[in-house]
Amino acid sequence: MERIEDAGVYKLTEELAIIQTVDFFTPVVDDPFTFGQIAVANSLSDVYAMGGKPLTALNIVCFPIQSMDILFLREILKGGIEKMKEADVVLAGGHSVDDQELKYGLAVTGIIHPGRVLRKEGSQPGDRLILTKPLGTGIISTAIKAGLASPEVAEKAARTMATLNRKASEIMLEVGARSCTDITGFGLAGHAAEMIEGTATGIVLYADSIPILPGTRELAEMGMIPGGLYRNRDYRQPIVQINTGVSEFLSDIIFDPQTSGGLLISIAPEKAEILLERLHQAGVQEVSLIGEVTASSAGRIVVVPGRT
Amino acid sequence: MKIVDARNLPCPEPVLKNKQALEATSGETITILVNTPEACQNVQRFARSQGCTVEILEKEGEYVLEISKTGIHEAHEKSAAPVLLITSDQLGTGDEALGQLLLTTFINTLGETKPRPARMLFINRGVMLTTEGSRVLDTLLQLEKEGVQILSCGTYLNHYQLKDKLKVGKITNMYDTVNSLLTAERVIRV
Numbered sequence: 001m002e003r004i005e006d007a008g009v010y011k012l013t014e015e016l017a018i019i020q021t022v023d024f025f026t027p028v029v030d031d032p033f034t035f036g037q038i039a040v041a042n043s044l045s046d047v048y049a050m051g052g053k054p055l056t057a058l059n060i061v062c063f064p065i066q067s068m069d070i071l072f073l074r075e076i077l078k079g080g081i082e083k084m085k086e087a088d089v090v091l092a093g094g095h096s097v098d099d100q101e102l103k104y105g106l107a108v109t110g111i112i113h114p115g116r117v118l119r120k121e122g123s124q125p126g127d128r129l130i131l132t133k134p135l136g137t138g139i140i141s142t143a144i145k146a147g148l149a150s151p152e153v154a155e156k157a158a159r160t161m162a163t164l165n166r167k168a169s170e171i172m173l174e175v176g177a178r179s180c181t182d183i184t185g186f187g188l189a190g191h192a193a194e195m196i197e198g199t200a201t202g203i204v205l206y207a208d209s210i211p212i213l214p215g216t217r218e219l220a221e222m223g224m225i226p227g228g229l230y231r232n233r234d235y236r237q238p239i240v241q242i243n244t245g246v247s248e249f250l251s252d253i254i255f256d257p258q259t260s261g262g263l264l265i266s267i268a269p270e271k272a273e274i275l276l277e278r279l280h281q282a283g284v285q286e287v288s289l290i291g292e293v294t295a296s297s298a299g300r301i302v303v304v305p306g307r308t
Numbered sequence: 309m310k311i312v313d314a315r316n317l318p319c320p321e322p323v324l325k326n327k328q329a330l331e332a333t334s335g336e337t338i339t340i341l342v343n344t345p346e347a348c349q350n351v352q353r354f355a356r357s358q359g360c361t362v363e364i365l366e367k368e369g370e371y372v373l374e375i376s377k378t379g380i381h382e383a384h385e386k387s388a389a390p391v392l393l394i395t396s397d398q399l400g401t402g403d404e405a406l407g408q409l410l411l412t413t414f415i416n417t418l419g420e421t422k423p424r425p426a427r428m429l430f431i432n433r434g435v436m437l438t439t440e441g442s443r444v445l446d447t448l449l450q451l452e453k454e455g456v457q458i459l460s461c462g463t464y465l466n467h468y469q470l471k472d473k474l475k476v477g478k479i480t481n482m483y484d485t486v487n488s489l490l491t492a493e494r495v496i497r498v
Contacts, residue, residue: 146320217463218481223323223354230346247466305469 024105036079042260043106048169049182052112059094125295128272133262136216153215183261202297228257245305394434419447
């Protein structure tokens with residue numbers, strides 16, 4: 001594959017390819033068990049985004065053995081294993097190193113049909129864009145570090161991050177998506193940009209349809225903005241056009257770096273409603289149609305206040 | 309004058325340093341040093357959300373932020389005057405037009421009566437009174453001139469995209485609102 005995709009795909013036969021990805025990071029929540037769950041959901045996400053089925057995983061651990069209680073690590077791994085079970089992924093081993101800063105994640109191997117790989121590219125003008133999880137985890141994680149997120153806000157964000165993209169992935173394959181990526185560190189705008197970069201198509205996003213975690217706006221107004229949001233914005237500003245009527249908050253949130261964010265799915269217009277309905281039925285509650293692919297403004301993202 | 313050095317600190321630490329300094333001071337100006345544009349913006353956002361005024365000086369990649377506690381916090385300390393919490397555009401329940409008329413009369417009467425409240429918090433449909441089309445704007449502007457803080461719920465304004473229709477007072481958030489109510493000696497819910 002010529003472009004950078006969410007995961008690496010290696011064709012074994014005409015029918016079978018392996019798909020591999022690795023991701024690990026520092027804690028985004030205070031509770032170790034929950035952090036373990038989130039790290040696993042996040043690591044598996046790249047496989048789901050491409051339409052693959054993860055099978056095995058290897059733990060990657062960096063742990064400050066001198067300064068932190070080993071019980072903490074045990075809880076993280078317990079959370080991780082629980083999430084792997086939920087995903088029907090087998091833990092095949094792992095490796096740990098002594099490090100001043102705690103980090104946890106996985107190297108994941110899965111399978112995929114080489115002819116049915118969902119890439120980032122491939123959207124057609126008129127395609128609808130569907131996002132399966134609300135935004136705001138970057139801002140809320142920043143506030144958690146500062147001790148300014150309320151327990152309810154932190155808890156809801158943690159549950160969102162710990163949710164597997166598995167169901168969303170399976171359903172989009174059944175309904176027939178055109179292309180897909182998952183929303184992580186570059187934020188919605190950054191990952192959306194990757195879908196259309198260098199193509200003849202553009203993207204329109206409806207600001208009022210973008211799902212957002214409760215509490216995010218208040219925390220953003222209090223300056224709980226992660227450095228990554230500013231970097232994402234500076235990097236993508238040249239290709240992102242914010243139309244009048246879009247609030248400052250909404251023009252910021254599209255750059256919020258996400259941990260274990262949702263899938264951004266591009267799908268033919270006639271299938272969009274079916275996909276939304278199926279996702280709702282399967283319990284993907286906060287899924288939303290947030291925009292569409294256009295034949296105009298090639299390679300650019302235009303954010304409008306709402307769908308007209 | 310208090311100087312806080314928050315240079316070379318990752319977000320959100322500069323904001324926390326600012327918060328601690330604001331909580332520890334009674335009214336003086338705080339000077340915060342930061343050396344990234346992100347930290348500068350975040351500290352500024354936080355200070356504004358707390359009702360402070362902020363002046364920024366940039367010099368060779370370093371930012372000096374002068375933060376003055378005005379408004380809200382001064383009022384917290386000196387005020388035994390009540391806080392009015394207004395969560396609707398009507399007074400009482402019943403006929404809508406009558407309820408609206410009653411609230412209009414209430415606010416206008418408030419404008420002619422002493423003592424003044426310390427603060428008036430407009431939440432949910434209460435925001436109808438501080439935005440374009442309100443029938444009590446003159447009274448509220450007069451009250452504000454006399455030092456009564458008029459604060460409108462930012463969430464409501466954003467939700468109905470009314471931010472540029474706000475005609476009197478400042479925008480507030482839930483953090484400030486909760487803080488205002490908890491630190492007030494008396495809250496009157498209208």
